[in-house]
Amino acid sequence: MNKKRFSPLRNEGVQMLLASLLCILGGLLIGFVVLLIIEPSGAFEAIIAILKNFFRFSRVNQRLKYLGQTLVRTAPLLMCSLSVLFAYKVGMFNIGAAGQYVAGACATLFCALYLKMPWWACMMAAMAAGALLGAISGALKTFRNVNVVISGIMLNWIMLYVTNTVLSLPGIKNPMSPYTIQIRGNSPTALLPQMGLQKLFNNEKSVTIAIPIAIIMAIVVWVILNKTKFGYELKATGYNYHAAKYCGMKENRNIILTMMIAGALAGMGASLLYLTGIEEWETTISSVPAMGFNGIAVAFLGGLSPIGSILAAYFIQHITLGGGNVDLSVYCAQISSLISSLIIFLCAFVGFFRLTMQNYLRKRDEAAAAKAQVKKGGRPS
């Protein structure tokens, strides 16, 4: 009698998936209402345009090309979300991923355009820059008790201005525009190799090994967190700092190391975007790029699992690019950032949702047990 009944609703993964889908649905619904408020007549087409993204093209070749571009932009987003979730598993909220991403962009473009280094060296530089920024946050936390969120935000802004200054140097910035010069013409060895992947996407030239690298990194993060002693120690430090210390783990080293790894992941994400040559850095931007913040959305939407992040990253990038397809004379592209921020907001309720669900399942079990008792002739207790 005591055998636990199998039900898919009891599975933690299924619960997370259900919760994420609810968040998405809620975000889209509220987004739709906002579109309705702005202009009711075209709202339905607008939300469909956001969801369709590249499916708006009728020709398969074009769909493949734009699918390729969406994937190219998904790779850095996935890296940022890995950065956020890695730190979160160790008990820290890495809002500094945005700044670490910017630091990565700075280092990778400096190495590519100024020093004309090959791609792997540029990528290493980006990782080092991100790791350095992460290390600062981590060290401030362990030695000076500065909240990681606050130091992360401060470093985001500092890095933004540093990057704008560095990338405005002559030889890096295009003298005719606010953008940096193109990698493709000026430093071709810095471009990530394609290895024939572009053939899958109708010869889209920005498709490179960045996409498989990002997926491999997601798997690596999963293995580190779940299958190694190192990952176990990190998580233990996150759950209970003092217990970890008591058990002889190097708790301070663990925190700094976590932030360095998180930083390196975000920095690498930047190199995976800029070394494909799909876009240049704009040296006059006055706000921190949204990539790192969207990484937070992805990490929580993916249920804080590296594998879930792959799907979530694709979804968020899909609707972000889809936002550009709404009728811009009535609506604006930021409607997708509104939807993604709504999704994060709803993700904060996931814990509550799962608690409610577990309570419901338990009550159902109790009711069933009481019924069984009655059937057997005993009194319901």
Place this chain on the structure above:
Amino acid sequence: MILLTQYTLLFASVLMLVALGGCFSERSGVINIGLEGIMVIGALGGALVMKFLPVEFGGAPVMVLATLIASALSGMIFSLLLAVAAINFKADQTITGTAMNMLATAAATVAVKAMNTAASGGSDVSSDIIYTRARDTFIVRFGTFEFNWFMLFALIALVLSYIILYKLRFGLRLRACGEHPQAADSVGINVYKMRYAGVLISGILGGIGGIVYITAGVSSWKFENGVAGFGFLALAVMIFGQWKPLKIALAALLFGFFRALGNVYTGFDILKNLNLPSTVYNMLPYIISLIVLALTSKNSLAPKAEGIPYDKGSR
């Protein structure tokens, strides 16, 4: 020099208002990372009044009051998002706050763009609101020094905050909920109500801070940019001020000074001759706040129960 004083006082007013808001929320036990977003929404509410309320209607006092009330109300309503999520649903306060920051900028951009697009028939798709004439009503000129009514208001807010937190029963109860909510509950204080009060007050002050910030130096605002991390600077001010109103005021003056330098450094020959790129001055407040935090956070006096959702059943 007068210009530097003027900007220092203005930015200090902003930082002080928002940091006091954060102080109320955190003293009641709720971390308010969403202050940045609250500022944006408060600024939006105020800017809309400034744009649509004709200056002739009642003149300066009506304009100043209407803008203040609109900002405070918008900030308060937006802070309800945090209150409901963090207090009733026991959601993670950091995630909620971060989401609110992103939500505020996105929502403000969408709203202003929709408004501009509709008003211009599709030719103007910017996210700017222009309020030149209304802004003039906030200012009283003494020679070259421009006194802004909001400076006075920030001072009043400071005095009121001090009285509320330390001299009234309400303040004592609020602080108790941030230190030891179980103990507060045991003597009959409604912890949920107190925390709601804390968060809503932070919404009011944050919203007002938002409108003061965007009207500080310019006559139009691009809502796509949010408030450029000012809400977070205010959080740094609050931590540096050790969650105490008077120390917050001093910290706000210090940070306001460095922020003001970025606006007016070209007026000083010494600074101009250093020939530093303007980005250095942009970075300065953030660098200073990091250093200051590193020096002062070691013995943090943060409310003990902040960030922990209150659960009646737990010990």
